[in-house]
Amino acid sequence: MTASARTEPLAAGETVLDDATLVARARDGEIRAYEQLVLRFQGPMYRLALRMLGNKGDAEDVVQEVFLVAWRRLDQLQEDAAFVGWLYRMTTNRCLNVIRARKPVADVELDQQESTGSAGRPDRAAETSAQMTALTGALDQLTAEQRACWLLREVHGRSYEEIAKAIGATTTAVRGRIARARAQLAEVMAPWR
Template structure:
């Protein structure tokens, strides 16, 4: 669990853009995993199962959120403290803009992009996590990249 909790937490934070919700998701995933320990003995399969469970929970939460007004999420703190070197400030601003651009994607595109670009999962692993095919993953990733690139260009 110690080995897996950090990657899952990072995944949930990026996909949900909300640390409290990310904690809830990770807690839920691990409690469920514990209940299913007898069938999760195969150590190699555990990582895939955990990613799938975490991704599904994140997507469900994102879908639930759609019912809320969009401005409910515009609450990110400004990540630009004044006393940091320019390089760091720029990087933080880029990440901030990226987070904003990610919010413009559909939940599935967001999950695919984070799994591929930040977690370096293979198309097959991502397809398994989302219950879809590698071909569909490829399409969504291309779309996500194009949308993000466009949003980021506007930011610059």
Template sequence: MQVSDPTVRDGPPGAGAPAAGAASGRAVRAALDEPTLVARAQDGDVHAFEELARRHQDALFRVAVRVLGQRADAEDALQEALLDAWRRIGTFRGEAAFSTWMYRIVTNRCSALVRRNRPTVPLPEEDTVLIAGPDSPERSAEVDAELAALSRAVQELPHEQRTCWVLRELEGLGYAEISQVTGAGETAVRGRIHRARAALAERMREWR
């Protein structure tokens, strides 16, 4: 999934540079470490922010689509989050990882969409297949049905539980980092994930 550049409308002037020079600039930025890119973006370098967005947008979109359940809603949330991040880059103080800061902005945008009571539906089955193909058409159909059931079960979790579960089980974030992303205490995060796991285990009991 390629997200269109969120900074085109808000970035500084300077378009029209030679293509060769632009390509050379992209190569230089791609070799920079993240703290350097963040510092440059905070100084107003839109191209440095573009490189940061490029590095993180796939993971951010993955979280958004799993939390919201619809690709279109996830794309909207991500675009808005990237614009928010560009406008607020000066507030980043490095107290947490830049990725954690971005996760928080994206999950806040997802929460805003949920509060608007926009309906969510399970992801298409092809978006949730995470394991290798089975040995027979019958087994393939069974696996597809089970994954679709899991997708529905995840979408039926309360939003706070779903967000924490996605960040922990699908993105591999630690409890402390999820606490930083969501703004909830670490004990609350652990409780949400525990309740989400219990609810999913109950919903998926028939597939055991």
């Protein structure tokens, strides 16, 4: 953070600012504006990294690194409104780099806290746990690129164009990767239909 960074609070009465405004203020050195962006987007970036990497520690490291790099390179962002897509692209690419650098992965654990609705029903909790284990295993069988495309589309609701930008591919390639991922996942998850 620069020595010229301002630390005064956001203007009174401005409790909810849009992303582009916060980015512009953060670019001008307003640390509190950047903190708001981090608070707003660290959850979605963490969930993406966790699902891609399957490891809480690695996901936390990736998200921390992404937000640090984003702060340092904020002046390189061409359009303030492109910030969210930029975060998704950096998170996805960093996760792909981590996956490529790994040795073959053994067991992967997903954050079980996200499964709700089974409290008080041991039979439902066991079934949900089995489904999550199967899904985790199925996601592991996908290529890193297929997993990234599927997660960005199905879990994070990103458009094909946004995904293509995030991973540096064409929309046709993204559609193909998602179709192959869906087919593989459907085959593995068929017993739970």
